[in-house]
Amino acid sequence: MSITVENVSKTFGSVKALQPTNLKVETGEFISLVGPSGCGKTTLLRILAGLEIPDGGKISLGDRVVYSSEDGIEVPAESRGVGMVFQDFALWPHMTVFENVAFGLRARKDTDRLKERVSWALERVQLGGYEDRYPKQMSGGQQQRVSFARAIVTEPKIILLDEPLSALDAVLRDGLRLMLRSLTDELGLTAVYVTHDQHEAMSISDRIVVMKLGEMLQMGVPEEVYNKPRHMFIAGFVGKSNFIPERVKLNGVDEGRHMTRPECLRLEKKNSDDLEFTGTVKTVSYLGDRYEVHLDVENSTWVAHFPRRLELEDTVKIYLSKEDIHTIKEGLE
Numbered sequence: 001m002s003i004t005v006e007n008v009s010k011t012f013g014s015v016k017a018l019q020p021t022n023l024k025v026e027t028g029e030f031i032s033l034v035g036p037s038g039c040g041k042t043t044l045l046r047i048l049a050g051l052e053i054p055d056g057g058k059i060s061l062g063d064r065v066v067y068s069s070e071d072g073i074e075v076p077a078e079s080r081g082v083g084m085v086f087q088d089f090a091l092w093p094h095m096t097v098f099e100n101v102a103f104g105l106r107a108r109k110d111t112d113r114l115k116e117r118v119s120w121a122l123e124r125v126q127l128g129g130y131e132d133r134y135p136k137q138m139s140g141g142q143q144q145r146v147s148f149a150r151a152i153v154t155e156p157k158i159i160l161l162d163e164p165l166s167a168l169d170a171v172l173r174d175g176l177r178l179m180l181r182s183l184t185d186e187l188g189l190t191a192v193y194v195t196h197d198q199h200e201a202m203s204i205s206d207r208i209v210v211m212k213l214g215e216m217l218q219m220g221v222p223e224e225v226y227n228k229p230r231h232m233f234i235a236g237f238v239g240k241s242n243f244i245p246e247r248v249k250l251n252g253v254d255e256g257r258h259m260t261r262p263e264c265l266r267l268e269k270k271n272s273d274d275l276e277f278t279g280t281v282k283t284v285s286y287l288g289d290r291y292e293v294h295l296d297v298e299n300s301t302w303v304a305h306f307p308r309r310l311e312l313e314d315t316v317k318i319y320l321s322k323e324d325i326h327t328i329k330e331g332l333e
């Protein structure tokens, strides 16, 4: 089921939590809202869920309008047919896993084949047989899987997830992320995933939306946002950026800041028209598959990924293809 957001905004007192926003999520698509704390990700997600009433605008889920300020439509959360997963799991501690998952179905008096449906949901998250446990008898990762099961047991077409993996440790997070993505694909769900972690967003999503101060700065497939950040803020927030000295002029580009990514810098010249810079090595970190090196280059600090170790304070030549340079035109201050 698709999601269409038109001109939706939200103010809390004097805080503009969400600027007027437009967004279209296609059926079966997995998108992430990513940005620093306080940029409005949760606000937008809660508005989609019906847990927060926006100042104005229109929201449709598929063909159904669930909110319209103009037509006075406000479909309540429980009638929107969306599943929600929260960072803190939000499980009832005094209820078994079975009862936690069954809760939404019981609340709607939708208890036909209850046992079968709860088991189905638990099996989807590989927790078949855990029905009689209590949340405190389970690990954090298992508890979060229970909350996924609870979100899908009502068979929603849309699932909204607010930093569902942030409370878990790194190894667990990687595994659950893969599981979550294959599960949403398998069930044909449309997913909106909130995270402050840009790596997580890039790895899990079909498209990502980068937000700052209540505003969507860019929406695109992860490769596009990474390789062609539109805004200075994104260049720093999604991946690492090196800014090319102003003295370097590129043909046909007369405004904007030129940048490149760490993996585009080389110690060897490859093409006759490579740009050449001189850098002094300041730090070297071994990352297993490469070395991450900080260098002073013409009064700024660059970060590069090289295949071999360099000595501190060495002076090296660095080469760069012109096609690996991207020009940013927004947020230049």
Ligand SMILES: Nc1ncnc2c1ncn2[C@@H]1O[C@H](COP(=O)(O)OP(=O)(O)O)[C@@H](O)[C@H]1O
Binding pocket: 012, 013, 015, 016, 017, 035, 036, 037, 038, 039, 040, 041, 042, 043, 044
């Ligand atoms: N219920 C609320 N009352 C007042 N301010 C709020 C409320 N919810 C969110 N805000 C404010 O709105 C802004 C966006 O918050 P939020 O959507 O939670 O950001 P994020 O999820 O990206 O961290 C923040 O400045 C936050 O303090």
Ligand SMILES: [Mg+2]
Binding pocket: 041, 042, 043
């Ligand atoms: Mg939040």
